[in-house]
Amino acid sequence: MTNLSEFIFGDREDLFQQLERDVMGKLQDGILKHGKASMLLSGGTTPGPLYERLSGQKFDWEKVWFSLTDERWVDRDNPQSNEKLIRETLLKNEAKAAHLIGLKSEGADVVVGQIKTDEKLSDLPLPSELVLLGMGEDGHIASLFPGLENTKEAMDISNKNLCQAIIREGGEIPRISMTLSALLDTKHIFLLFFGANQ
Structure with missing residues (x-):
């Protein structure tokens, strides 16, 4: 049976302190049991303080693999890149020895790139120890936006691909997201959000 716990914090400092300990x-549990551990990371500004905290921890980072819950289909040095965020906030200081498998591949577009990214993700130790998710005001997680055909494909639990190309109308930057089955292939999911609207 799935165990759900809800924690409400009065301020962000307390939240990030507790989250740092939990992560x-x-x-550590994963490394002790399997010799390595993995975690899927959310982008955006919300988890940034957590990543800064983790980067300073003395730890067996060379035994840790990170990937992302989702990514915009932009170059890795683009300011909107989640991979860039992770490299600048987490993969530094003590944590620079950790491994990162980015979701942006060398495919000509996101549809071709999805195949290449799925191949890269075969190096990710699964099940992951934990997945850190944020939530948009429309209720979406990762880049699984409501109402999109790509989202339906990604949410299909029989879809065994690890990632899915997400194409939105209106000139929005294409994205690539972990599928629901990949997000659920974990021991723990942390859903992090702030504010009454969420």
């Missing part, structure tokens, strides 16, 4: 504990 380090889960990664």
Whole structure:
């Protein structure tokens, strides 16, 4: 049976302090049991303080593999790249020895790139120890936006691909997202959000 716990914090400092302890504990458990551990990371500004905290922890980072819950189909040095965010906030200081499998591949477009990214993700130790998710005000997680045909494909639990190309109308930047089955292939999911609207 799935266990759900809800934690409400009065301020962000307390939240990130607790989250830091929880993440380090889960990664340590994975290393003790399997010799390595993995975690899927959310982009955006919300988890940034957590990543900064983790980067300063003395740990067996060379035994840790990170990937992302989703990514915009932009170059890795683009300011909108989640991979860039992770490299600048987490993969530095003590944590620079950790491994990162980015979701942006060398495919000509996101549809071709999805195949290449799925191949790269075969190096990710699964099940992951934990997945860190944020949530948009429309209720979406990762880049699984409501109402899109790509989202339906990604949410199909029989879809065994690890990632899915997400194409939105209106000139929005294409994205690539972990599928629901990949997000659920974990021991723990942390859903992090702020504010009454969410």
